[in-house]
């Protein structure tokens with residue numbers, strides 16, 4: 694599903710070029726469950742943004758489902774993002790005047806399913822699966838941290854992505870909510886969806902099939 698070769702990512706810092714990585718390889722099959730670790734500043738979020746087609750590599754090749762996405766323009770990338778990728782961030786932003794059902798259905802609207810009655814049903818079903826059926830018509834501002842994170846997962850799954858990326862999804866949660874969010878991330882997407890979770894927490898990483906440590910611009914596989 695993911696084949697990334699010699700990916701490079703640089704940032705400009707005043708007049709200096711900061712290299713986050715310049716020769717990074719990653720393979721990930723459909724249905725894989727990866728934990729991505731590394732110290733703060735190692736480049737985990739930068740890598741997730743490339744894998745999620747939110748950003749393009751400065752060099753290297755990135756293939757998603759066999760398609761060379763690193764060569765695509767902004768519009769084509771947005772299209773892929775919408776159809777194939779779900780994101781859960783550490784802090785998730787919602788449209789604060791829309792209720793949860795409309796927020797969760799939003800990726801479907803962007804994906805061209807505006808006015809499709811099945812879209813609302815899907816949003817309600819997803820919210821029910823993450824335990825928020827009693828919050829369907831609440832506004833995002835009325836949710837707790839754990840509830841927001843579960844709503845974010847429901848939203849990320851609206852278009853049934855083949856790749857689900859989560860950047861420290863449990864970073865702000867207590868133990869009970871961490872367990873609940875992880876269980877949902879692991880179960881709800883379905884067996885063919887690849888899941889990549891960035892985490893600082895070893896116990897979270899131990900649940901994954903593979904653990905990758907990002908260090909000095911390279912990924913090391915850990916037991």
Ligand SMILES: Nc1ncnc2c1ncn2[C@@H]1O[C@H](COP(=O)(O)OP(=O)(O)OP(=O)(O)O)[C@@H](O)[C@H]1O
Pocket residue numbers: 704705706711713731732733734735736737738739740
């Ligand atoms: N927009 C930007 N402009 C300049 N430098 C950036 C930018 N975004 C990230 N960086 C730098 O790139 C490096 C990698 O950042 P990144 O956010 O990917 O790290 P991270 O591993 O996600 O860290 P954390 O665990 O703290 O979230 C850091 O040195 C950071 O300062």
Ligand SMILES: [Mg+2]
Pocket residue numbers: 737738739860
């Ligand atoms: Mg980060």
